[in-house]
Amino acid sequence: MSGQTRTPERLRRIGFGFLASKALLSAVELGVFTELADGPLSREALVARLDLHPRLSADFLDALVALDLLEREDGEYRNAPDADTYLDRNKETYIGGHFEWANARMYPLFGRLGETLRSGEPQGTRGEDENVFDQLYGDDDLFERFVAGMSGTSLRIAEILADAFEWEAYETVCDVGAAKGVVPVTVAEKNDHIEATAFDLPPLEPVATEFIANSEVEDRVTFHAGDVFAQKLPEHDVFVMGRLLHDFDLARKKELVQRAYDALPEGGALIVYGTMIDDERHEKDDALLMSLYIRVETNGFDYTHEQCQTWLQEAGFSETEACDLSSRESVVVGRK
Ligand SMILES: C[S@@+](CC[C@H](N)C(=O)[O-])C[C@H]1O[C@@H](n2cnc3c(N)ncnc32)[C@H](O)[C@@H]1O
Numbered sequence: 309m310s311g312q313t314r315t316p317e318r319l320r321r322i323g324f325g326f327l328a329s330k331a332l333l334s335a336v337e338l339g340v341f342t343e344l345a346d347g348p349l350s351r352e353a354l355v356a357r358l359d360l361h362p363r364l365s366a367d368f369l370d371a372l373v374a375l376d377l378l379e380r381e382d383g384e385y386r387n388a389p390d391a392d393t394y395l396d397r398n399k400e401t402y403i404g405g406h407f408e409w410a411n412a413r414m415y416p417l418f419g420r421l422g423e424t425l426r427s428g429e430p431q432g433t434r435g436e437d438e439n440v441f442d443q444l445y446g447d448d449d450l451f452e453r454f455v456a457g458m459s460g461t462s463l464r465i466a467e468i469l470a471d472a473f474e475w476e477a478y479e480t481v482c483d484v485g486a487a488k489g490v491v492p493v494t495v496a497e498k499n500d501h502i503e504a505t506a507f508d509l510p511p512l513e514p515v516a517t518e519f520i521a522n523s524e525v526e527d528r529v530t531f532h533a534g535d536v537f538a539q540k541l542p543e544h545d546v547f548v549m550g551r552l553l554h555d556f557d558l559a560r561k562k563e564l565v566q567r568a569y570d571a572l573p574e575g576g577a578l579i580v581y582g583t584m585i586d587d588e589r590h591e592k593d594d595a596l597l598m599s600l601y602i603r604v605e606t607n608g609f610d611y612t613h614e615q616c617q618t619w620l621q622e623a624g625f626s627e628t629e630a631c632d633l634s635s636r637e638s639v640v641v642g643r644k
């Protein structure tokens with residue numbers, strides 16, 4: 309469409325997109341979808357259950373209807389089908405932890421985009437050398453939201469990796485930065501011969517140990533507490549680094565890849581997954597915006613398939629390949 313025939317609608321949608329975003333994030337935080345998962349409720353009943361003030365409630369709930377997140381019939385509200393599957397805290401498919409994290413951490417930090425564009429100073433760390441995770445893990449509330457957020461969104465990727473990778477060629481896998489261990493547990497569940505390690509910082513130990521103990525592969529999955537920058541990685545046939553590289557600057561990204569390469573045997577593999585930008589850097593707006601966000605928060609950034617494959621090749625990987633998992637997430641595999 310030429311510039312002359314365009315209406316300002318597209319610009320309005322982008323410019324005021326934060327209104328819809330904040331309404332959804334607040335609905336998740338307040339538990340709207342969890343409450344409605346048991347059945348439809350009138351506005352009065354829902355407001356009472358969620359302990360909301362009545363003044364805003366009609367516009368709030370009807371805006372969620374207009375956004376196709378809720379449906380309203382005969383004065384009662386119910387969840388739209390996708391909201392019911394993914395935003396009810398009591399379902400295994402819940403991805404709202406990521407939204408709770410976005411609401412508590414990302415939304416206020418991204419509000420400082422303008423000043424960060426001028427100063428260049430990351431807003432989520434105190435000083436150059438501070439690892440953002442030290443700060444997160446010192447705050448119980450943020451920690452809980454972060455782990456829930458990561459775990460909810462890694463389940464689908466874990467299932468794809470567990471099914472699609474050539475696990476029959478390998479015996480052991482270590483997920484570096486595994487959070488509570490969704491990937492190692494899922495890979496072990498779907499591949500009976502695999503022994504898996506979830507490697508992460510010590511604060512993750514209690515939550516990961518509990519998650520592994522409640523799985524059916526407790527005997528084949530172990531949690532290893534450690535700092536990947538401070539110690540050698542334990543030798544494994546395959547390493548996974550999921551959404552780990554994006555948190556760090558270029559030197560640290562390369563160091564992580566090198567550490568994995570050094571700990572692999574000949575024939576071993578490194579799987580890197582996470583948000584990746586298209587090679588031309590003009591298509592994946594989601595990925596570019598996420599990279600911009602991470603630059604506001606830390607010294608990290610997201611990257612293209614091509615950049616990631618180059619880092620793997622520089623570390624020594626002889627064969628690399630890349631593919632998209634969704635409009636935002638991609639995977640790069642390197643073989644030693
Ligand atoms: C963004 S999360 C990704 C979690 C998981 N891989 C996923 O895809 O959902 C990054 C993880 O890396 C862990 N991590 C960060 N720095 C680390 C370090 N120096 N050593 C080990 N783990 C680290 C964090 O604790 C966190 O669990």
